[in-house]
Amino acid sequence: MLESERVVESAALGGRATGRLTNPYVRDEFGLETMDLNVGPQHPAMHGLLRLIVELDGETIVRCDPVMGYLHRCQEKIAENRMYPAVIPLTDRLDYFANMHMEHGYCLAVEDLMGLEIPPRADAIRVLMCELMRLASHLPSIGFLMLELGAFTPILYAFRERERIQTIFEAVTGARMMFHYIRIGGVKADLPEDIPQKIWDYVESLEANLDRDFVDLIQGNEIFITRTRGVGKVTQEEAVEMGLTGPPLRSTGVDFDVRLDYPYSWYPNVTFDVITDTQGDAEAAYRVRVGEIRQSIRIVKQVLENLPEGAVMGDVPRRIRPAEGEGFGRVESPRGEFAVHVVSDGSDIPYRVHYRDPSFVNMQFLQEIVPGHYLPDVMPIMGIVDPVSGGWDK
Amino acid sequence: MISTLLEYYNQEPFRFLTAFGAILFLTLNLAAILTMSERKVAGYIQGRFGPNRVWPRGLLQPAADVVKLFTKENLSPSGSDLWIFLAAPIAMFIPAATIWLVVPFAPGLVIADLNIAILFFISITSIGALGVIMAGYGSRSNFSLLGALRGAGQLISYEVPLILSLLGIAILTGSLSLVDVVDAQAGGFWNWYIWFQLPMFVAFYVAGIAEVKRIPFDLPEGESEIVGGFMVEYSGMTWALIQASEFALMGLMSAIGATLFFGGWQPPLAFLDLGTFNWIWFGLKTSLLMFTFLWIRWTLPRLRMDQLMDLGWKVLVPLTILWLFVTAGAVLAFPSFFG
Amino acid sequence: MPQIGQGVIKGMGITLRHLFSQKITRQYPEYKRTLPERSRGLLTVDMDRCIACLQCMRVCPDHCISIEMQKRDIDGSGKPKPYAVGFVIDDSRCMYCSLCVEVCPVNCIYHTEEFEAQAYNRLELARQFGERPVDPTVDPKPTVKKKKKATAKKAPRTVERPVTEKDDAA
Numbered sequence: 001m002l003e004s005e006r007v008v009e010s011a012a013l014g015g016r017a018t019g020r021l022t023n024p025y026v027r028d029e030f031g032l033e034t035m036d037l038n039v040g041p042q043h044p045a046m047h048g049l050l051r052l053i054v055e056l057d058g059e060t061i062v063r064c065d066p067v068m069g070y071l072h073r074c075q076e077k078i079a080e081n082r083m084y085p086a087v088i089p090l091t092d093r094l095d096y097f098a099n100m101h102m103e104h105g106y107c108l109a110v111e112d113l114m115g116l117e118i119p120p121r122a123d124a125i126r127v128l129m130c131e132l133m134r135l136a137s138h139l140p141s142i143g144f145l146m147l148e149l150g151a152f153t154p155i156l157y158a159f160r161e162r163e164r165i166q167t168i169f170e171a172v173t174g175a176r177m178m179f180h181y182i183r184i185g186g187v188k189a190d191l192p193e194d195i196p197q198k199i200w201d202y203v204e205s206l207e208a209n210l211d212r213d214f215v216d217l218i219q220g221n222e223i224f225i226t227r228t229r230g231v232g233k234v235t236q237e238e239a240v241e242m243g244l245t246g247p248p249l250r251s252t253g254v255d256f257d258v259r260l261d262y263p264y265s266w267y268p269n270v271t272f273d274v275i276t277d278t279q280g281d282a283e284a285a286y287r288v289r290v291g292e293i294r295q296s297i298r299i300v301k302q303v304l305e306n307l308p309e310g311a312v313m314g315d316v317p318r319r320i321r322p323a324e325g326e327g328f329g330r331v332e333s334p335r336g337e338f339a340v341h342v343v344s345d346g347s348d349i350p351y352r353v354h355y356r357d358p359s360f361v362n363m364q365f366l367q368e369i370v371p372g373h374y375l376p377d378v379m380p381i382m383g384i385v386d387p388v389s390g391g392w393d394k
Numbered sequence: 395m396i397s398t399l400l401e402y403y404n405q406e407p408f409r410f411l412t413a414f415g416a417i418l419f420l421t422l423n424l425a426a427i428l429t430m431s432e433r434k435v436a437g438y439i440q441g442r443f444g445p446n447r448v449w450p451r452g453l454l455q456p457a458a459d460v461v462k463l464f465t466k467e468n469l470s471p472s473g474s475d476l477w478i479f480l481a482a483p484i485a486m487f488i489p490a491a492t493i494w495l496v497v498p499f500a501p502g503l504v505i506a507d508l509n510i511a512i513l514f515f516i517s518i519t520s521i522g523a524l525g526v527i528m529a530g531y532g533s534r535s536n537f538s539l540l541g542a543l544r545g546a547g548q549l550i551s552y553e554v555p556l557i558l559s560l561l562g563i564a565i566l567t568g569s570l571s572l573v574d575v576v577d578a579q580a581g582g583f584w585n586w587y588i589w590f591q592l593p594m595f596v597a598f599y600v601a602g603i604a605e606v607k608r609i610p611f612d613l614p615e616g617e618s619e620i621v622g623g624f625m626v627e628y629s630g631m632t633w634a635l636i637q638a639s640e641f642a643l644m645g646l647m648s649a650i651g652a653t654l655f656f657g658g659w660q661p662p663l664a665f666l667d668l669g670t671f672n673w674i675w676f677g678l679k680t681s682l683l684m685f686t687f688l689w690i691r692w693t694l695p696r697l698r699m700d701q702l703m704d705l706g707w708k709v710l711v712p713l714t715i716l717w718l719f720v721t722a723g724a725v726l727a728f729p730s731f732f733g
Numbered sequence: 734m735p736q737i738g739q740g741v742i743k744g745m746g747i748t749l750r751h752l753f754s755q756k757i758t759r760q761y762p763e764y765k766r767t768l769p770e771r772s773r774g775l776l777t778v779d780m781d782r783c784i785a786c787l788q789c790m791r792v793c794p795d796h797c798i799s800i801e802m803q804k805r806d807i808d809g810s811g812k813p814k815p816y817a818v819g820f821v822i823d824d825s826r827c828m829y830c831s832l833c834v835e836v837c838p839v840n841c842i843y844h845t846e847e848f849e850a851q852a853y854n855r856l857e858l859a860r861q862f863g864e865r866p867v868d869p870t871v872d873p874k875p876t877v878k879k880k881k882k883a884t885a886k887k888a889p890r891t892v893e894r895p896v897t898e899k900d901d902a903a
Contacts, residue, residue, distance in 0.1 A: 037536050044621060059540075059699055086794040089830040148619075150609050150696030153748060156440040160757055174771040174844070180830050192771070217747050220740030223610055223695050375540070376619050376698045439748045442758040693748045694741060 034062055037375075041070045045148040045379055048389020052366070056375060064370040064378075066363055071393035079353040084110055084320040085184060087353060091340075092178040094355060095391035097140065100126075100133040101333035103182040106353075108264060108329025109340040110184050114322045120266070121310040122186035127266040128303045129172070129181065130331070131296045132199070135206070136165040137334035138289045138296075142214060145286060145383035149227055157213040164202055171195055185316035196304050203297050215290060228282035232369050232381040235280065242364050246336025247292065248384050250276045251284035258332035270302045282380035292334075321348040335359055335386060359391030413495065413505045421491045424645045425638035426456035428684065432641075435688045466630035471534050474627070478532035483628070483635035486525030489518045490642035497649050498573050500659050500673040511572040512564060515650060516557050519605060522643065523549035526607075526614060526624050529636070533627035541623025544699055545607065545614030551706045552604035552611075558714035559598040562591050562721040563654050576658035583662040588655040590724075593717045595655045597710045602647035604706065606640060609691045613699055648683035652676065656683075773829045773844040776822050778862045782841035785815035789833035789842055790873055797826035798833060799873040801865060819867035824850045824858040 039052040046052070049070035055063040075094065079087045091102040104126055111118065118126075140162055143155030166176040172195055173181040173188070181188050218224055239252045249256055257274045259267045275291030277284035322344045330339040336358025345351040362385045370381055403409075430445070434452065437444030446452040470479050496511040498504040508514055523546060530542020564570055566587065567578045579585050588595055604611040615623045625636050652658060656679045659672035668674060697705065759766065768774070790798045801819030806812065833842050852858050859869035 035536060035539075037540070039619075045619065056540075059544075082794055083792075086792065086830075086832060089794060089828060089832075146695060150612065151692075151694060152436070153440050153692055153751075156442070160441060170772055171769040172771070174769075174773040174831065175829060178828065178830070189771075192769075212747060217693075217744045221694070221744050222740050223697055225740070226701050227695060227698060374698060374700070376613070376696075379619065435752070438752045438756070441751055441754070442756055689745060689748065693745050 039378070045382075047144065047382055047387050049393070050387075050389065052378070054370075054375065054378070059374045059376075061371050061373055061375060061378070064367055066366050068360075068363065068392050071389045073394065075394045076353055076355065079350060081349065083348050084322075084350060087350065088183065089178065089180050091355075092180060093390060094394060095333065095335065095338070095357065095359065095388045096177065097137040097388050098133055098333045098335065098338075099177065099179050100129045100182060101331050101338055102355075103179070104130055104265070105329050105331040105333075105338045105340045105355075106342075107182050107184050108331065109327040109342040110320070110322070110329075111327070112329055113325055113327025113342055113344055114184075114320070116185050116314055116316060118186055118265075118314050119311045120308045121190075122312045122314065123266040124269075124303050124307050125187050125191060125312060126182055127270070128199070128300060128307075129169075129179075129187075130265075131299045131303070132165055132168065134296045134334045135293060135300075136162045138293050139214070141289055141334070141383070141386045142218070142286065144386070145282075145380065146218060146224075148379035148383065149224065151218075151224075154214060154217060157209075157217075161206060161209065168195065168199055168202060171198070183313070184320060186311070186313035188313075190312050196307065199300065200304055203300050207294075207297055210290070210293060218286070219290075225283065227376075228286065228380045228383075229279075231282045231373065231377050232285075232365075232384050233279075233281045234365070234369055238368070239280075242368060243361050244336070244365060246332075246334070246358050246362070247285050247288045247386070248362055248365060249336070250274065251288045251384065252280040253278045258330055258337050262330060264329075264331065266303065269306070270299050272299050282384050285384040285386075319348060321346070330356075333358060335388065335391065336362060355394060357391045357394060359385070359387035359389075360394075363387060363392055416505065417491050417494050420494060421487075421642040421645075422638060425641040426460065428641040428645065429459060429637070430455045431684075432688050432691075435685070436692050439689070439692045460634070463631055463634040468630040468632050469627070471627050474534040475532045478528045479627075480532075480632065482525050482529035482532055483632050483639065484525075485528055486522055487635055487639040487642070489520075489522045489525075490639045490646055493518050493646055493650075496572055497646075497653060498576050498658055499676055500670050503670065503673060504573060507571065507573050509569065509571045509574075512560050512570040512575075516553070516560070519556070520550075520553060522605070522639075523553075525639075529628070530614075530624035533624075535627055537621060537626050538624050541614045541626070545624055547699070548604060548607070548611060548614060548702060548706075551703055552601045552710075555597045555706060555710035555714050556601040556605060558711065558718060559591075559594040559601065560654065561714075561718055562594045563587055565718075565721050565725055566590070572653055572658075575654055576660060579657040579660050581660075582664055583657070586655065586657045586660075591655060591717070591721070593713050594721075595651070597714045598651060598655070600705070600710060602651065603687065603690065604702070606644045606647055606687070608640075608644065608687060610694045610696045611702060612696055613702060644687055645680065645684060648680045648687065649676075651683050652679035768846045772846060773831055774846045774848045775824060775844070775850055776827060776833070776842060777845050778820055778822070779841040779843075780817070780820065780862050782839045783817050783820070784839055784841075785817040786838060788836045788838065792832045792836045793874075794830065794832065795826045795828055796872050796874045797823040799823075799867045799869060799871065801863070801867050818863050819865040820862040821859050821867040821869050822862070823869045824860065825855050 035056045037054045037056055039046065039054055041049045041051045043050075051067040051070065053063075053065040053067060054061055073093075075090050079090055082090070088103055088106060091106045092099045094102045139158040140155065143158030146154040169179060170176050172191055173179040234248075234252055236252045236254050239249050240254060245256065245258075253276050255274055255276055258264075259272075260274060272295045273291075275288050275295060277288050324346045325344055327342045327344070328339065329342075330337055332338075337356070338358055339356040341352075341354040341356070342350055343352040365385050366378075366381065370378055373381065403412075430453065433455070434444035444452060445455045448454045448458050470476060493515050495506045496504065496508050496514055498507075526545035526549060527542045530538040530540075530545065532538075563575060567575050569575075575587075579587060607614050613623075615625065625633060628636060653676075658679075659676040661667050661672065661675050666675075785800060785802045787800055787802065790800050799819070799821045800817050802815050803818045804813035805816040805818075807814055807816055829844070831844060834840075834844060850858060856869065861867065
């Protein structure tokens with residue numbers, strides 16, 4: 001029997017086909033061999049620049065090696081040459097679908113390092129921006145999942161919604177994508193006068209559009225169900241072992257959310273549910289994301305109703321030059337847990353900044369889960385993880 | 395004078411050349427118009443306008459596309475089998491163009507009134523599958539090979555429901571000629587075959603989408619996984635010919651569907667008969683079916699290979715065989731009504 | 734086994750409804766929307782107010798501002814004051830982070846609402862504001878690691894180390 005067949009069979013029996021094929025060019029007695037396919041860095045559906053070296057036995061994948069690094073920009077090294085406030089524009093460009101969370105994580109780490117207190121209004125505005133960012137990230141996630149399955153319309157509806165959110169961001173921060181808004185000690189500037197009403201109106205319209213343009217179009221669609229049900233199924237133990245966080249973990253049933261388990265910022269003052277699902281496959285991840293969109297809308301409404309008054313910037317020294325030590329900050333980004341570890345040596349330039357990015361850690365999912373599936377199943381499996389290439393490559 | 399001239403031109407070389415010219419004109423223009431209408435329909439569904447810059451409101455966009463494709467370089471991979479590589483688009487275009495010979499546009503307006511037209515349609519459509527395999531094998535690329543193998547499986551599998559769905563019509567009409575089929579649906583829209591043969595129409599339509607390799611059956615092309623599948627290595631005019639053949643085949647499936655199930659050039663009510671201008675009715679029905687092709691493409695995701703084969707073999711084939719027996723039984727039991 | 738039924742038909746009804754609803758495209762060159770007042774476009778400098786403190790040059794993370802400073806008697810008081818005789822902003826490097834805008838003490842550098850900076854040659858994107866042109870290709874601030882003594886700050890909260898088996902054994 002072909003070596004690859006043995007590997008695939010073990011996947012079918014419940015084991016995981018993680019073994020590397022020792023002799024990839026071995027031929028069995030019929031002269032059959034497997035085919036190496038380079039689902040290459042230039043690909044319309046790879047969520048960025050990911051190279052998957054996929055070994056195919058017919059249409060079944062026997063081995064899958066993700067090769068990352070095509071978008072590496074040495075962000076952690078550059079951060080060792082910039083002053084603390086100047087690292088924030090760098091963090092914007094990490095996971096460019098969740099900029100606010102990246103800034104928030106870094107600022108939490110530096111505030112932990114320096115022991116700063118944040119005024120409540122700044123905390124509330126940070127949470128408001130982060131939840132809007134979560135909306136702007138989950139909608140295109142669903143769109144990308146459908147794009148890779150072959151339906152071209154939901155992604156355009158998703159980007160229509162994202163454009164409206166970006167217009168709100170532009171009115172608040174000045175830029176549509178690289179905000180540079182959350183600063184060490186608070187946020188840069190207060191919300192303009194008419195923004196709370198605009199956010200409220202937008203969120204109400206999104207609730208209506210969500211049901212019409214996304215849930216009705218996708219959730220009952222038989223083709224979508226057959227493509228995603230049972231694909232990428234993973235158990236709770238495996239998910240925790242791989243270190244997954246975010247929607248992939250919650251779709252297996254583990255109730256872990258950084259906003260509730262390690263509360264930060266304004267989250268202790270809002271109530272929301274953690275959406276979990278027990279199925280553990282691509283359809284469950286989609287449902288978790290839709291549920292999280294609804295919960296984010298709920299959080300946005302609560303924050304808008306109870307926005308406290310006050311300053312938006314705390315008591316921050318003019319030169320940020322922390323004493324020697326380490327700071328750690330963790331946030332719940334749309335893809336999972338994002339954490340920043342900052343080490344200071346007493347100067348005004350950090351000694352080391354390390355980003356624990358959820359897209360990077362969740363990529364193990366691909367290598368472990370994909371073998372045994374068919375080639376077209378790679379797309380729903382990537383839709384479970386929804387990595388962003390700025391995240392895994394930094 | 396005119397009649398002798400027409401008689402002269404009614405002879406062999408001129409007849410052939412006229413038919414040839416008419417077919418090419420029809421097919422290529424249809425393909426061009428369909429590219430533009432696909433982009434406009436896609437845009438309108440997605441909440442945007444399609445191309446609307448090329449005078450007026452984007453209607454001359456196909457002209458711009460054709461000019462661009464003419465000026466592009468026709469690349470081919472090194473090591474590819476150049477004969478097969480270049481012959482494949484032609485092999486894909488020929489069935490899409492040839493079957494228009496037997497389609498009746500209006501009473502008396504059919505280029506070749508074969509009395510085995512349905513058989514002709516079925517047999518020539520099978521050549522299209524060969525073209526796909528040639529394209530995928532001739533480009534020396536793993537992606538193309540995958541696309542070719544998927545195409546082979548899909549196209550050959552879906553010819554079976556395609557053929558079986560036409561047999562009910564053959565039983566009801568008593569002949570394989572398309573002109574006879576259209577004549578048998580005269581009188582009004584209640585005489586059209588769609589009412590009795592609805593399951594056959596569904597099978598024909600789904601198999602038609604699969605034969606044209608459009609979403610939800612576009613795995614051979616598979617844009618999100620194998621980026622173009624069997625046609626990934628084509629560019630310039632060779633690619634344009636493949637696209638033209640795909641759109642021409644789409645138009646052809648719509649035309650055959652309209653002819654067989656919706657009465658061809660027959661008007662819905664008898665007093666709306668326009669004589670030779672009945673090709674307007676034919677055009678309307680074909681356009682409606684083509685619009686549904688486009689509408690389905692931009693709404694649904696695609697099926698995976700094994701699900702696609704399941705649909706073909708496990709759903710469509712039993713459905714058509716069952717309805718074939720129902721049709722045959724109805725014709726035997728009520729010969730006056732269905733005869 | 735897939736069966737086409739309720740879900741697909743409902744989805745197609747939704748797209749058909751979108752076909753006839755209002756489109757959201759705005760035709761760009763004919764229609765330009767009004768940008769909010771905080772929007773960060775291209776930078777511009779009011780040279781009359783610039784006091785050549787070089788703060789924007791020092792803070793810019795991308796090294797896109799180059800200033801050539803001279804001491805000159807501008808206001809006729811007899812004392813030579815710093816004067817920016819050459820000021821170049823390189824649009825090809827600017828990332829619109831607005832750090833220079835925030836740090837300027839006289840608010841003379843600010844964002845405009847323009848964003849259409851296109852050129853056939855990258856060097857054309859460097860806009861000169863002073864009298865003398867400054868070469869934008871020379872890096873004004875080669876990276877120097879500054880090691881300064883820590884100022885007297887209160888002891889920060891350090892990260893708690895998790896208890897591991899090694900600690901227990903030791």
